Amino acid sequence: MRVLVSEKIADGGLQRLRDAGHEVDVQLDLTPETLLDAVKGAHALIIRSATKVTKEVLETGTDLVVVGRAGIGLDNVDVAAATDRGVMVVNAPQSNTLSAAEHTMALLLAQARNVPQAHAALKDGRWERSKWEGVELSDKVLGIIGLGRIGKLVAQRAMAFGMKLIAYDPFVTPDRARQINVELVDLDTLMSRADFITLHLAKTPETAGLIGAEMLAKAKPTLRVINVARGGIVDEDALAAAIADGTIAGAALDVFAAEPTTESPLFELDQVVVTPHLGASTAEAQDKAGDTIAAMVELALAGDFVPFAVNVSAAEASESVRPYLPLAERLGRIFAGLCGGDGDGASGSGNSIDIEYQGQIAEYDTRILTLSVLKGFFGATSGEPVSYVNAPQVAEEQGIEVRPTATTTARDYVNLITIRSGAHSLAGTLVGLRSVPSLVMIDDHTVDVPPSEHLLVVRNEDRPGMIGTVGSVLGEASLNIDDMAVGSNEQGAKAIMVIATDRSVPDDVVTRLRGVDGIVSVYAVG
Structure with a gap:
């Protein structure tokens, strides 16, 4: 591609x-x-x-x-x-988490010790030792807004400088913060106590302008603001005004509301250190x-699971769930073949698809498995490419309600994925230490066959000679049988055959089988 x-x-x-x-x-x-x-x-x-x-x-x-x-x-x-x-x-x-954390520390130190200002003066021929007196980091309070990956790395490094750490993050528990020696506080408290604040959060409608005039008015005059996150989280005009009138002591910014930019009221202030979005600029x-x-x-x-997809409704898969992703997608494709074999295409599934997860996998987030089933199902029935992103949308457009359920109770298997809709049902699992995929139920008949690329599902009357008859028809069509299972219903009647073939079964062979006395239905999948 x-x-x-x-x-x-x-x-x-x-x-x-x-x-x-x-x-x-x-x-x-x-x-x-x-x-x-x-x-x-x-x-x-x-x-x-x-x-x-x-x-x-x-x-x-x-x-x-x-x-x-x-x-x-x-x-x-x-x-x-x-x-x-x-x-x-x-x-x-x-x-870039490590690079961003290190650049945060670089700006923190540069702001505390006026490094770029003194550097510029000396290169300009001025020895201004007394003018650029700074402050120590030790025993100063660092307020961290956003205690995610980068925020935690900054906390670890600031602790080595002897700083006292407080943080605001509504998604982190106090216990988790205490484990890294950080005290969680509300935003107002953080602004009133901090000598330095550093921001590590995404820019959203909720965080745009978060640090503005009202918030800066709550700060100590010793406060210095560091932003290596996203431009626009800090109101730059309000920040410049607060520094100019002495409300706070200074700032160091790597990001700006509009980029690239070479003009800002902040650039005119000696108390401000700036860099041109260098947070991730390391080799x-x-x-x-x-x-x-x-x-x-x-x-x-390749159509595979993508861990860092941001617009997939379930972009994470635990180690326990991930092995079931290919099985779930394959079950979806096979189920589409069963429904399509009724002659109604995808509509053969009815107006809803029920997907049940049984056993240990039900203890985890199975939404990505549901997307995999839908990806397989609609990928086999839709003329358009179907991905983890648009599979739910395709279901909605076709008027099909998707109803996933989960139960930790499992009767026959450690884990089981079952799909039901209309007159059809299908179940599969992974078997043994090697996690071999297996179909274990089709249309409420117990089977045991791999979910192969090409399957033939034959419903028949339970009477002698049916297996031989079907095998003869396939042999005459030069189709090799790679695997086969004879399934029974709850009454024990051997009324279904599931046959894996070496290639797709031609339509004329399917038609011929449907005309055989004693055969109720034939579905060719793949």
């Missing part, structure tokens, strides 16, 4: 995509207009922070499967529009981001 790369990405990641057989089309310095031309025919688009992936770009890129952001922030991607079009959006959330972070986003794009193009 064609992968369009619009910004500089580490060569190692791009080579990974080439090695996977994809065409990597690097076009740097695209304008919004030329991007619209370049994205036509591309199956993947890899960007950093400069490329704006708008609704228009997504509508023009009709072949797009995935947009990959080599970094964390997604301010430049219309994620909602991508989701509407079934385009997966992935990022590399762990690639190590760039390599990690390139490698990670290439791996995510490769998975997305």
Whole structure:
């Protein structure tokens, strides 16, 4: 597939995509207009922070499967529009965490000791030792807003400087914060107690302008604000005014509301240290981001589970659930074949699909398994590409209600996935230490057969000679039988055959079998 790369990405990641057989089309310095031309025919688009992936770009890129952001922030991607079009959006959330934490500490120290101001004065021929007196970090209170991956790394490093740590994060428990020697407080308390604050949270409608005039008015005059997160979380005009009138002592910023920018009231203040969005600008972070986003794009193009998909309703899969993803998708495809064998296509499933998870997997989040079932089902019945992103949307458009349930009670198997709709049912599991996939029930008949690519499901009257008759028809059509199971219903009647063949069973063979005396129904899957 064609992968369009619009910004500089580490060569190692791009080579990974080439090695996977994809065409990597690097076009740097695209304008919004030329991007619209370049994205036509591309199956993947890899960007950093400069490329704006708008609704228009997504509508023009009709072949797009995935947009990959080599970094964390997604301010430049219309994620909602991508989701509407079934385009997966992935990022590399762990690639620059260490670099961002270290740059936070660099700005923290630079702000405390006025390093860039003194450096500029000395290079300009001025020895201003007394003018640039700073403050120590030891025993100062550091307020961390956002105690996620980067916030925790900053806390660890600040603790080594002897700082007292407080934090605001509504998603972290007090016990978890205490484990890393951080006291959780509310935002107002943090602003009133802190000598330094550092921000580590995403820019959302709720966090935009979070640190504004009202919040800064609660601060001590010794407060210094550090922001290496996202521009716009700090109200830059309010911050400049607070520094200018002495409400707070200073600030150090790496990010701005509009980027790139070379003009700001903050740039006129000696108490302010600024850098041009360098938080992730290390060789190590760039390599990690390139490698990670290439791996995510490769998975997305292959239709596999993508751990860092941001617009998949369940983008995480525990180690206990993940082995069941291929089985769930295969069950969905086989179930579509059963329903389609009724002659009504996807509508043969009725107006709803019930998916039940039994056993140990029911203790975990199984939403990604439900997406896998839907991906398999609608991928077999829809003329359009179906992904983890748009599978629920396809179900809604076709008027099919999806009803997942889970129970930790399992009767015959440690774990079991069961699908039911209309007159059809199907169940599968993983068997043994090697986790071998197996179909264990079709249409309420017990079977034991691998969920092969090509299956023939034959319902028949329970009488002698039926297996031989079916085998003869397949043999005359030069179809090899790779595996076979004879299933029984609750009354013990051997009334179903499930046959794995070496290739797809032709329609004329299916028609011939349906005409055999004693055969009730025939379904060819795959």
